Amino acid sequence: MSLQKIKNYINGELVTPSNGSYIDNSIPATGEVYSLIPNSNKIDLELAVNAAESAKDDWANTSAEQRAAILCKLADIIDANSDQLAKAEAIDNGKPLSLAKSVDTYRSAANIRFFAHACTQFSSESHSMENTAINYTLRDPIGIVGCISPWNLPLYLFTWKIAPALASGNTVIAKPSEITPMTSYLFSKLCIEAGLPRGVLNILHGTGPTIGAPLVKHPKIKAISFTGGSSTGAHITQSTAGMFKKLSLELGGKNPTVIFSDCDFEETVNTVVRAAFSNQGQICLCGSRIYIEHTLYDKFRQAFVEKVSKIKIGDPLDKETQHGALVSKDHMDKVLSYIKIAQEEGGRILTGGKQFHMAGRCANGYFVEPTVIENLGNNCRTNQEEIFGPVCTLMPFDTEQEALELANGTQYGLASSIWTNDLKRAHRMAKNIEAGIVWVNCWLLRDLRTPFGGVKSSGVGREGGLEALRFFTEPKNVCIKY
Ligand code: NAD
Numbered sequence: 091m092s093l094q095k096i097k098n099y100i101n102g103e104l105v106t107p108s109n110g111s112y113i114d115n116s117i118p119a120t121g122e123v124y125s126l127i128p129n130s131n132k133i134d135l136e137l138a139v140n141a142a143e144s145a146k147d148d149w150a151n152t153s154a155e156q157r158a159a160i161l162c163k164l165a166d167i168i169d170a171n172s173d174q175l176a177k178a179e180a181i182d183n184g185k186p187l188s189l190a191k192s193v194d195t196y197r198s199a200a201n202i203r204f205f206a207h208a209c210t211q212f213s214s215e216s217h218s219m220e221n222t223a224i225n226y227t228l229r230d231p232i233g234i235v236g237c238i239s240p241w242n243l244p245l246y247l248f249t250w251k252i253a254p255a256l257a258s259g260n261t262v263i264a265k266p267s268e269i270t271p272m273t274s275y276l277f278s279k280l281c282i283e284a285g286l287p288r289g290v291l292n293i294l295h296g297t298g299p300t301i302g303a304p305l306v307k308h309p310k311i312k313a314i315s316f317t318g319g320s321s322t323g324a325h326i327t328q329s330t331a332g333m334f335k336k337l338s339l340e341l342g343g344k345n346p347t348v349i350f351s352d353c354d355f356e357e358t359v360n361t362v363v364r365a366a367f368s369n370q371g372q373i374c375l376c377g378s379r380i381y382i383e384h385t386l387y388d389k390f391r392q393a394f395v396e397k398v399s400k401i402k403i404g405d406p407l408d409k410e411t412q413h414g415a416l417v418s419k420d421h422m423d424k425v426l427s428y429i430k431i432a433q434e435e436g437g438r439i440l441t442g443g444k445q446f447h448m449a450g451r452c453a454n455g456y457f458v459e460p461t462v463i464e465n466l467g468n469n470c471r472t473n474q475e476e477i478f479g480p481v482c483t484l485m486p487f488d489t490e491q492e493a494l495e496l497a498n499g500t501q502y503g504l505a506s507s508i509w510t511n512d513l514k515r516a517h518r519m520a521k522n523i524e525a526g527i528v529w530v531n532c533w534l535l536r537d538l539r540t541p542f543g544g545v546k547s548s549g550v551g552r553e554g555g556l557e558a559l560r561f562f563t564e565p566k567n568v569c570i571k572y
Contacts, residue, residue, distance in 0.1 A: 094125040096271050096295055098134055099278030101141035102288030108133040113297070115271060118184030118415035119406050121454035127271045130296035132304050135263070138292035139310050142234045142261035145289030150231045150259040152287075154209045157257060161206035164284035168199040171280060175245065175273055180406040182272040183244060184415030184456065185369055187407050193369075194246045198277075201249040204538045205558070209257035212559050223571045229563035231259030232336065235313040236305050241267035241417050242372040242478075248274050251315045252291060254558035262291045263311060265302055267318075269417055271295050298322065306330055313562065316340065317374075320476075320502075320547045338551035338561050340374070340543055342476040343504030346497035347377035347533075348519065350490075351386040353509035354531070359393045365507060365533040367401060367460045370416055371480040375505040375527070375534055378482045379473055381496050387486040391440065391464065394484070398460045399441040405452050415455045416479060422456035425479030429461055432472040432481070437463040442480070468499050476502065490515060498524045504544035507533045526552070 095112065097104040107128035115125040128134070149157070168175065175198070176191035185194070217225040237251035248266050255262045266274035278293050294301050306314050306326050313336035316326055320341040327337065347362055365377040382390045406414035416422045422445065429443055442461030447453070464484045466472055473483055487493045497506060505527040508519045520528045526544040529535060539555035551561060 093123065096125055096127050096275045097278075098128050098130055098138075098295055099275075099281065099291070099293040100134065100138050101144075101292070102282065102286070104278060104282075107131070107296075108137070113268065115182070116418070117181055118417050119181075119452045119455040119457075121419070121456070124181075125272065127268055128295040130294045130301045134294055135301060135304050135308060138263045138294055139234065139308060141289035141292055142263055143310065145287060146233055146261045149261055149287060149290050152259070154212070154257075154259075157259065158206040158210050160284060160286055161202050161253065161257060164280060164286065165199040165203040165206065167280045167284050168195065168202065168277075171276070172196070172199070175276060177407070178272045178276055179244060179270075180414070182270045183241065184406055184417055186411045186414045188409065188411070189369060194243060194273075197243075198245040198249040200538070201246070202253045205253035205257040208254070208555065208559060212258070212556070214565070221572060223569050225567055225569045228566040228568060229560070230566065232312045232562060232564050233260060234311050235260045235262055235315065235562060236308075236311045237262055237264040238302055238305070238314065238316045238318065239264070239266055240318045241269035242369060242374070244270040245273035245277060247317050248277070250553065251317065254553075255315065255562045256291060258559050258562040260313075260562055261289060263305060264291065264293050265305055266293065266295065268295065268297045303329065306335075307333070309333070312336065314338070315553070315561070323549065336561065338543075338553065339549045340553060341504075341547060341549040342478070342502060343374045343376075343544060343548050344379060344474065344476050344500045344502040345375060345377045345505045345507075345525070346523075347380045348493050348497055348506070348508045349380065349382045349386065349390060350493075350508075350510035350512065350515065351383040352511045353386075354511065355389075355393070357531070358509045359390065359397060361533050362507075362509070363394065363397050363401075366482040367398065367413065367480050368534070370413060370458070371460075371482070372417065372478055373534075377505075377507055377533065378477065379497075379500075380482055380484050381487050381493050382484060383493075384486045384488050387484075391484055395440045395462055398462055401460050403446050403457055403459065404448070413460060413480065415452070415457050417456070419456055421479070422458055425458050425477055425481060428472060428475070428477045428479070428481060429463075432463050432466060432470075432483075435466055435470040435472055437472060437483070438465040439463055440484070468496050474500055490519070494519065494522055501547040502544070503546035504548035505529070
């Protein structure tokens, strides 16, 4: 059987990589290689930059209303193709089809529609100096920008970056993860259908070292919006030092879930299970360190473990499946190695802990059981390092101060959730927790207008709403004397 060859999208056309070189793309649920990804290099990058350069002025001078109209059309086309996109995402990534449909493709269209509308509402500041002068701020597109995204929410995070970049008038060179390239390839076809002008968006496929690294260092690419691991973020920061690019870095997390005994018990258990294991625990916002007030610990542990042990693992394409495959064999091996480390550190596995084997089509798939571990200290590797899989730990605490110290006791600071009915305590915790995002009595409730991002090793800058439009524009102040 000949394998489908994914193509780059350069200057409005689907093209093969200049060197004719490809890498394998596998189905996580079966282990089978099913398509080939362009192993793009600097020649492809140069073609993309030239296309983006040629399109830059026209796109920047296209009115916000016209840009919004094209983007809204693209969002509608995504909606019209959502079944096909969701199935492609479930095959390529291993996530349950139901999740791909309700979260990934839904949000991909929503991202584009949201920023299409947002750019027509964007305004800049004016500062009056009483009787002396008036200042106004112009916000122009930056020019050519780079967008690099990871594999866990492939089209969702790809569009989350591209949409504000395009809406604010930039031309874009985008690189999806080489581990999940399929939906961004399908998306490039939808861009052609929507009538996105040539060169406005260019999508290059390939690995981090061969195409990601040259992309971030290209002198004509003036801003980089990156989502991925903290070590890659550090590498990008170092490799672009001295080039004075704008950088937005959305990086890893090790998010705390803090549960007080006055929480709404059932709602807390249900949502905390979802927070720990959605997308097989492969969401940067997943709550993997669960701190429970001592007085509630035994009751919570029993209800939580009972619910986790009932999560239905299965073929991602099966409607009933709640927990699919991990994204790759390498990633599965990494997650299993952390479960071993947890045991060596003295952790007690309450449920899960093993690779999950299935018969039939998925016999060679990369499935890992949802795993809950207790009896570990806060400073062990299991509780300090990002596992990014279906593994969480339970830890008791006695006081609010102790909970705060435990929650803040890692290098990461992306998201957090707090479960309590004490309003004052919720405010205190929200203020003092070291995280860019705090959910109180909820998780992953997203308003696209809000600032999104992390502190400490979880990132620099914020995405979402006006923050994203500000990132993708260059402010220029004009001061006019009266
Ligand atoms: P990764 O850092 O390995 O790769 C991310 C992207 O960067 C990929 O497209 C990859 O090809 C590219 N890349 C790799 N090396 C590069 C280099 N030297 N220069 C330029 N690009 C390079 O991350 P991943 O394994 O794909 O994704 C998982 C990580 O992403 C986790 O740490 C997770 O927490 C994080 N993540 C963060 C957020 C957030 O919003 N903060 C969201 C999703 C995922």
